[in-house]
Amino acid sequence: MPEMLTGIALANPDTLKYVPEYNLIYRADAPRDDKVSVIQGSGSGHEPAHVMVVGKGMLDAACPGDVFAAPPMEYVLETAKLLRSEKGVLLLVNNYTGDRMAFEMAQELAEAEGMLVKTLFINDDVAVQDSTWTVGRRGVAGNFFVMKAVGAASEAGADLDDVIRVGEKVNSVTRTMGIALTACTPPAKGSPLFELGDDEMEIGVGIHGEPGRRRAKLASADEIVDELLGAVVPDLPYASGDEVALMINGLGGTPISELYILYGIAHRKLEEKGIRVWRSYVGEYCTSLDMAGASLTLVKVDDEIKGLLEAPAEIAIRVF
Amino acid sequence: MPEMLTGIALANPDTLKYVPEYNLIYRADAPRDDKVSVIQGSGSGHEPAHVMVVGKGMLDAACPGDVFAAPPMEYVLETAKLLRSEKGVLLLVNNYTGDRMAFEMAQELAEAEGMLVKTLFINDDVAVQDSTWTVGRRGVAGNFFVMKAVGAASEAGADLDDVIRVGEKVNSVTRTMGIALTACTPPAKGSPLFELGDDEMEIGVGIHGEPGRRRAKLASADEIVDELLGAVVPDLPYASGDEVALMINGLGGTPISELYILYGIAHRKLEEKGIRVWRSYVGEYCTSLDMAGASLTLVKVDDEIKGLLEAPAEIAIRVF
Numbered sequence: 001m002p003e004m005l006t007g008i009a010l011a012n013p014d015t016l017k018y019v020p021e022y023n024l025i026y027r028a029d030a031p032r033d034d035k036v037s038v039i040q041g042s043g044s045g046h047e048p049a050h051v052m053v054v055g056k057g058m059l060d061a062a063c064p065g066d067v068f069a070a071p072p073m074e075y076v077l078e079t080a081k082l083l084r085s086e087k088g089v090l091l092l093v094n095n096y097t098g099d100r101m102a103f104e105m106a107q108e109l110a111e112a113e114g115m116l117v118k119t120l121f122i123n124d125d126v127a128v129q130d131s132t133w134t135v136g137r138r139g140v141a142g143n144f145f146v147m148k149a150v151g152a153a154s155e156a157g158a159d160l161d162d163v164i165r166v167g168e169k170v171n172s173v174t175r176t177m178g179i180a181l182t183a184c185t186p187p188a189k190g191s192p193l194f195e196l197g198d199d200e201m202e203i204g205v206g207i208h209g210e211p212g213r214r215r216a217k218l219a220s221a222d223e224i225v226d227e228l229l230g231a232v233v234p235d236l237p238y239a240s241g242d243e244v245a246l247m248i249n250g251l252g253g254t255p256i257s258e259l260y261i262l263y264g265i266a267h268r269k270l271e272e273k274g275i276r277v278w279r280s281y282v283g284e285y286c287t288s289l290d291m292a293g294a295s296l297t298l299v300k301v302d303d304e305i306k307g308l309l310e311a312p313a314e315i316a317i318r319v320f
Numbered sequence: 321m322p323e324m325l326t327g328i329a330l331a332n333p334d335t336l337k338y339v340p341e342y343n344l345i346y347r348a349d350a351p352r353d354d355k356v357s358v359i360q361g362s363g364s365g366h367e368p369a370h371v372m373v374v375g376k377g378m379l380d381a382a383c384p385g386d387v388f389a390a391p392p393m394e395y396v397l398e399t400a401k402l403l404r405s406e407k408g409v410l411l412l413v414n415n416y417t418g419d420r421m422a423f424e425m426a427q428e429l430a431e432a433e434g435m436l437v438k439t440l441f442i443n444d445d446v447a448v449q450d451s452t453w454t455v456g457r458r459g460v461a462g463n464f465f466v467m468k469a470v471g472a473a474s475e476a477g478a479d480l481d482d483v484i485r486v487g488e489k490v491n492s493v494t495r496t497m498g499i500a501l502t503a504c505t506p507p508a509k510g511s512p513l514f515e516l517g518d519d520e521m522e523i524g525v526g527i528h529g530e531p532g533r534r535r536a537k538l539a540s541a542d543e544i545v546d547e548l549l550g551a552v553v554p555d556l557p558y559a560s561g562d563e564v565a566l567m568i569n570g571l572g573g574t575p576i577s578e579l580y581i582l583y584g585i586a587h588r589k590l591e592e593k594g595i596r597v598w599r600s601y602v603g604e605y606c607t608s609l610d611m612a613g614a615s616l617t618l619v620k621v622d623d624e625i626k627g628l629l630e631a632p633a634e635i636a637i638r639v640f
Contacts, residue, residue, distance in 0.1 A: 003541070004577045007584025011600035047577040053639075221323070255572050255610055256637070257324045257367040264327025280331035283637060290575055290612075317576070317603060319373075319637055 001044055001066065008051055012316050015055060019082070022075040025051045026061035030083055036154040036163045037083035039063065040092040040147065041071040042099055045186065046207060048317045049143070049286040057313030058151040059092075067186050067289070068208045070098035076106035080117055088116035088160035092147060092167070094139025095123040118160060120167045122146050124176045124297065126235045127204030127212045140207050141249035141286040142174040142297045145309065152311035170305060175238075177231045178212070178295030179224055180205035182253060184288045203227055207251070207288045221258075225265040228296040233273065238298055240274030245299040245309060247281035253292035256283060262294055270298075279309065321364055321386065328371055332636050335375060339402070342395040345371045346381035350403055356474040356483045357403035359383065360412040360467065361391040362419055365506065366527060368637045369463070369606040377633030378471040379412075387506050387609070388528045390418035396426035400437055408436035408480035412467060412487070414459025415443040438480060440487045442466050444496045444617065446555045447524030447532045460527050461569035461606040462494040462617045465629065472631035490625060495558075497551045498532070498615030499544055500525035502573060504608045523547055527571070527608045541578075545585040548616040553593070558618055560594030565619040565629060567601035573612035576603060582614055590618075599629065 002020055009018035009025065017028050023044075031037050037060040040050045050062040063079040065071035080089050089110070093103045103119055110117045123134075124142030131138055150167040158166070180202045183192035193209040196202060201219070204212025219227070238244060248263045250256065263282045270277055278301050286295075299305065322340055329338035329345065337348050343364075351357050357380045360370045370382040383399040385391035400409050409430070413423045423439055430437045443454075444462030451458055470487040478486070500522045503512035513529040516522060521539070524532025539547070558564060568583045570576065583602045590597055598621050606615075619625065 003581040003584055007580035007582070007587070007602070010584050010587040010597075011580065011602055044577070047575065047580075048639075052576070052580075252575050253573055253610065255367065255607065256372070256604065257364070257609075260327035260331065260367075260372075261323040262327070264323055264330050267327070267330040277330075282327070282331055283639070284576065287575065289577075290573065292610075313639075315639065317639055319368075319603070319633075319635065319639075 005051060008316055016316065022063050022078050023071065024061060024063045024075065024079050025054050026083065027054060030060040031085040033086035034157060035085060036087045036158065036160050037061070037085045037089045038092065038150050038154050039079055039083055039089060041065065041076055041103065042094050043068045043070060045289045046286050048284065052316040053147065055313065055315035057155050057311055058147055058315050067188060070096065070102045073102045073105045076102050077109050080106055080110045080115065084115055088118065090150065090160060090163055091117065091119045092150065093119055093121050094143050095121045095136055096133045096138065097135060098133065116160060118164055120164055122171050124171065124174045126175050126231050127177050131206055132210040133208065138206055140176045140178065141247060141295050142176040144285045145174050145245065145299050146170045148313065149305060149308040151313065152308040155311070166308065170299065173236065173300040174297060175232045175235050176295050176297040177228050178205050178251065178293060179203050179228065180251060180291055180293035182292040183209055184252065184291035186289060204231070205293060207286060209288065209291065221261050222265055225262055225269060229266060229269055232296060232298055236300060238275050238300060243276045243278040243301050244270065245279045245281060245301055246270065246277045247285065247297040249286055249295045249297065250284040251291040251293040251295065252284065252287035253290040254294055259283065259294060266296060278306065325371060328636055336636065342383050342398050343391065344381060344383045344395070344399050345374050346403065347374060350380040351405040353406035354477060355405060356407045356478070356480050357381070357405045357409045358412065358470050358474050359399055359403055359409060361385065361396055361423065362414050363388045363390060365609045366606050368604065372636040373467065375633065375635035377475050377631055378467055378635050387508065390416065390422045393422045393425045396422050397429050400426055400430045400435065404435055408438065410470065410480060410483055411437065411439045412470065413439055413441050414463055415441045415456055416453045416458065417455060418453065436480060438484055440484055442491050444491065444494045446495050446551050447497050451526055452530040453528065458526055460496045460498065461567060461615050462496040464605045465494050465565065465619045466490045468633065469625060469628040471633065472628040475631065486628065490619065493556065493620040494617060495552045495555050496615050496617040497548050498525050498571065498613060499523050499548065500571065500611055500613035502612040503529055504572065504611035506609060524551070525613060527606060529608065529611065541581050542585055545582055545589060549586060549589055552616060552618055556620060558595050558620060563596045563598040563621050564590065565599045565601060565621055566590065566597045567605065567617040569606055569615045569617065570604040571611040571613040571615065572604065572607035573610040574614055579603065579614060586616060598626065
């Protein structure tokens with residue numbers, strides 16, 4: 001963890017700063033009093049989320065916990081204090097019990113110090129209602145769309161209430177479900193987190209290897225997409241005439257070539273339903289260490305959301 | 321393969337076109353007579369190279385063969401003909417015997433049809449002098465720097481000779497070496513391409529799983545970086561006072577968190593040698609299906625190369 005964060009900081013010497021005590025990566029030009037500071041923490045092991053998406057137009061800071069563990073409350077509190085801004089601080093939290101506890105407590109303590117600070121929960125995973133680590137739905141790869149929209153709005157100078165409105169709006173039209181073909185192996189454990197036969201897949205898997213809806217025999221890419229769209233599309237629901245952003249997110253161990261295969265199949269099936277794909281997102285966003293698998297996210301877009309998603313962003317991960 | 325290429329085309333409907341007969345992905349606005357057309361082929365299984373890096377400022381077209389196989393000569397010839405430009409066509413070829421045969425023959429036939437077409441070979445891999453599939457050094461992840469420079473020069477309107485000069489210049493100052501922790505599994509074979517014990521690594525591995533310099537016991541990240549820098553740095557050599565671009569390229573199955581760990585260690589060790597890291601590249605560029613491992617590339621930069629590497633590019637793979 002410190003080695004990874006050191007690497008990120010060294011790779012981005014002009015734009016990022018690193019505070020080892022709190023696993024804290026933040027924008028070199030933050031905080032600014034004319035801009036809401038946006039912070040996200042959650043556990044490590046999901047990279048590029050969230051330490052690699054700190055930068056202009058995205059997060060102002062990330063303060064992850066250990067692998068698959070919520071950050072300690074002090075990390076969040078110290079990060080919020082360091083990023084204190086006249087316009088306020090927004091804490092983005094994927095909905096897991098441990099993360100909620102740490103962020104809500106940090107919010108209370110920061111408020112007690114007179115800070116303007118709010119929390120926004122993300123819960124895009126349709127797989128299960130309650131899960132191993134949550135009451136209610138989990139936050140998974142769809143959190144990227146909330147981060148991007150909130151980052152763009154805060155960059156444009158929106159006040160805290162409006163930044164929250166935008167984030168809640170995007171969360172409310174975002175739905176995700178994933179499948180795993182293999183388990184992941186946390187370094188501290190040294191062995192796979194769960195057992196999955198060579199010919200099996202976990203449908204609706206969580207990004208910490210939590211169980212999903214059911215285990216099934218390995219299926220073709222076409223059947224996998226049917227399974228994912230069958231869960232995601234009726235949930236909002238997404239309907240004929242809608243425009244959507246479509247994300248195929250790799251869970252860590254799946255080659256990008258296979259992600260594009262899933263993308264092409266999903267794109268065609270959506271168009272057949274009369275749902276127009278406005279913009280594509282294919283790659284690794286929110287991973288689960290070295291897990292083989294993928295998730296599919298849909299976001300129903302309108303002109304406001306399109307503008308926010310298209311706004312420029314400059315973050316650690318880039319192609320060139 | 322066709323499913324992946326279909327996915328890439330559907331994900332980029334405004335900017336890319338797809339011709340299934342030749343595995344051909346090309347820029348929707350190409351060819352242009354005021355710009356040299358830049359084409360690269362090589363085998364599939366190395367994605368994002370090369371079909372996902374077609375776009376403004378990079379390749380004009382890619383026409384890959386099957387997994388780990390050179391494209392058939394007709395693919396290259398038809399691609400060159402379709403991309404014919406008054407300013408000429410440049411074929412970029414990673415130095416493998418099969419690729420050289422296909423591209424050189426296509427070049428001859430295109431010239432016989434009166435086209436202006438040249439070939440440029442890339443051979444950045446220092447691991448071995450001759451290898452399973454090459455006479456001379458292999459072309460590996462360092463080819464991204466040649467593509468980027470050549471793409472920028474051609475976009476700026478340079479003539480064919482100058483584009484080649486730039487490409488040869490970048491190739492001449494680029495060196496790479498990789499290590500593998502696991503083998504990769506080509507879909508057509510269905511089993512790993514070679515055997516590597518859980519506690520072993522292949523030092524100097526090729527991107528098709530070809531043997532490198534030797535097999536060794538699994539080592540720490542620090543020792544791995546020493547091994548890679550120990551091969552790459554003295555080869556050019558890179559010396560105190562030099563400025564370099566540093567790339568840590570994932571071979572497909574290695575989480576980006578681990579790539580940043582290697583990056584940080586390499587960055588520090590280079591600075592200790594007085595070699596200044598000017599710009600970082602961390603992620604998957606030239607992969608080997610699902611192989612776990614990484615390669616390290618150095619490029620010695622001057623003002624001309626910096627300008628070319630920093631020029632804007634718009635390609636299929638992007639974060640947002």
